Amino acid sequence: MDGAKERYQDESVCESDTMTDDLKAIAEKLETELSGQGPYLLRFDEPMARLTTFQLGGPCPFCLQTASPRVVVTARRFCREYGIPVRLMGGGSNILASDLGIGEGLIQYRTSIxxxxxxxxxxxxxxxxxxxxxxxxxxxxxxxxxxxxxxxxxxxxxxxxxxxxxxxxxxxxxxxxxxxxxxxxxxxxxxxxxxxxxxxxxxxxxxxxxxxxxxxxxxxxxxxxxxxQQCCRRREEILALRHEKHPDLTRYPCAGSFFRNLEPTSAAGRRQAAGYFLEQVGAKAFREGGAGVFERHANIIVKLQATCRAMDVY
Ligand SMILES: Cc1cc2nc3c(=O)[nH]c(=O)nc-3n(C[C@H](O)[C@H](O)[C@H](O)COP(=O)(O)OP(=O)(O)OC[C@H]3O[C@@H](n4cnc5c(N)ncnc54)[C@H](O)[C@@H]3O)c2cc1C
Structure with missing residues (x-):
């Protein structure tokens, strides 16, 4: 794999209770800092499986969810001051998180449609x-x-x-x-x-x-x-095309195309779809544990079974 998908790995697996206690003490300070900055939700030991469209991955120590830029800025400043490792995420649609979880907290900056x-x-x-x-x-x-x-x-x-x-x-x-x-x-x-x-x-x-x-x-x-009107028609066409070729995330959790398309082989050439080459080598039949390649798109790996682990995909 070419690293196209963001892989969230654990370098220092969560130190369970002690870490949670420390974090909770710090969280109280963070909540004081954040008061009046904007709405947010702070959760602990949140499974990455709940935060990503792949629905895979173990816990992150904490997750601060917000749609407020001020909250993001204040939280980043606070985490730096207290030496708390923290990572940013949005919709979690381009992430494969480790089954062991991740050793960093998350700031999830997103809002609903x-x-x-x-x-x-x-x-x-x-x-x-x-x-x-x-x-x-x-x-x-x-x-x-x-x-x-x-x-x-x-x-x-x-x-x-x-x-x-x-x-x-x-x-x-x-x-x-x-x-x-x-x-x-x-x-x-x-x-x-x-x-x-x-x-x-x-x-x-x-x-x-x-x-x-x-x-x-x-x-x-x-x-x-x-x-x-033409733009709206184009949108409908694109949505129909995606519906036909891409997995329905509620049935087939995934993170979109897994591999980047290939660079052109000549100055005149266009980028070549990785899915085309994957299809040639029979990738659509590939299965590993609870994961498999999507039947209608050779460059999309999907979670086929509830027992699927990130390692099956990786
Ligand atoms: C069914 C499906 C179809 C897809 N089709 C396409 C497609 O056609 N084209 C395409 O390009 N992608 C596609 N994707 C991949 C993905 O949806 C996009 O790349 C999307 O833009 C990722 O945004 P996110 O908010 O989910 O990022 P996340 O997955 O949350 O994060 C991905 C990376 O971006 C960083 N990040 C997230 N938010 C911010 C922020 N506010 N500031 C700085 N860094 C941030 C994270 O730290 C992480 O490194 C598809 C995914 C799925 C599941």
């Missing part, structure tokens, strides 16, 4: 500001309704806009980095900064933001105008 309109602010005819917690598909729906020529390609992609910007997610030859003007970030010490599109160093399914452990708090996007 129902609350997504509060995450998108129109700045002018072509620019919008979107919070990182916004569902990616809600942005796609917004782009279609408003008549933006780009962004509709994200229709049906799970996860958040923040996760998408960090990984330069996209489909059908489009990627979100194409429309980025600037990104508001928070480093792991809780300092806020803004990167221009060039500073994000976007390449295929990559930006420098992830390796620098920046949190994407919000992003300014610029689109070109198009006919809204």
């Amino acid at each position: 129902a609350n997504s309109s509060a995450c998108i602010e129109v700045r002018d005819e072509t620019t919008v500001y979107v919070l990182g917690c916004c569902p990616f598909d809600a942005l796609a729906a917004f782009c279609a309704e408003r008549g933006y020529a780009e962004g509709v390609e994200a229709s049906g992609i799970p996860g958040t806009v923040g996760g998408a910007v960090a990984g330069n997610a996209g489909a059908f030859g489009w990627q979100i980095g194409d429309n980025v003007v600037s990104v508001d970030l928070c480093d792991d010490e809780g300092n806020m900064l803004t990167y221009s599109r060039d500073e994000c160093e976007f390449t295929y399914r990559h930006s420098c933001l992830r390796e620098r452990r920046f949190a994407v708090l919000g992003v300014l996007l610029r689109f070109s105008r198009a006919n809204p």
Whole structure:
């Protein structure tokens, strides 16, 4: 595997009771810091299986769920001050977590589709500001309704806009980095900064933001105008195509395509679908424990049985 999927491994397996007690003491301090900053939910020993679309993985020591950028910044600052290792996540749709759990706490920056309109602010005819917690598909729906020529390609992609910007997610030859003007970030010490599109160093399914452990708090996007009716039709077509080829997450938990597509072999060539080559070698028949390759897409590994473990996929 090429590392396309984020693998959350445990380096220092949770030290059960002692750690939980320490954490609980610190959590009380954290709650004091967070008071008045915005809504959040703090959970302990949360199974990664409950937080990821793969529905796999052991516990993380704690998970702070919020849709408030202020809460993210304050929590990061606090964790740095107290030496608490913490990682950011969005919708958990691009993560395979270890069965042993992860040795870091999580800040989960996301909101529901129902609350997504509060995450998108129109700045002018072509620019919008979107919070990182916004569902990616809600942005796609917004782009279609408003008549933006780009962004509709994200229709049906799970996860958040923040996760998408960090990984330069996209489909059908489009990627979100194409429309980025600037990104508001928070480093792991809780300092806020803004990167221009060039500073994000976007390449295929990559930006420098992830390796620098920046949190994407919000992003300014610029689109070109198009006919809204055509955009809405395009969205319907994309959703139908995804419905036909991609697994229904409620029946087949997964994290989307497992391997990156292949770089072109000549300057004139296009990127080649990894699924095509996987299909040629009979990957659709592959099974390991409770995991298997999805019958309609050779590049998607799915959890087939409740007994499936992350190791079966890995
Ligand atoms: C059925 C299915 C279909 C998919 N189809 C596509 C597709 O067509 N194209 C595509 O590109 N992807 C696809 N994906 C993968 C995934 O949905 C996207 O990559 C998505 O953008 C990941 O966002 P997330 O919020 O779920 O990130 P997560 O899985 O939560 O996190 C992934 C990484 O991003 C980081 N991250 C998350 N949020 C932030 C943030 N706010 N700031 C900084 N870093 C952050 C995390 O630390 C982690 O390193 C698919 C997944 C599934 C399950």
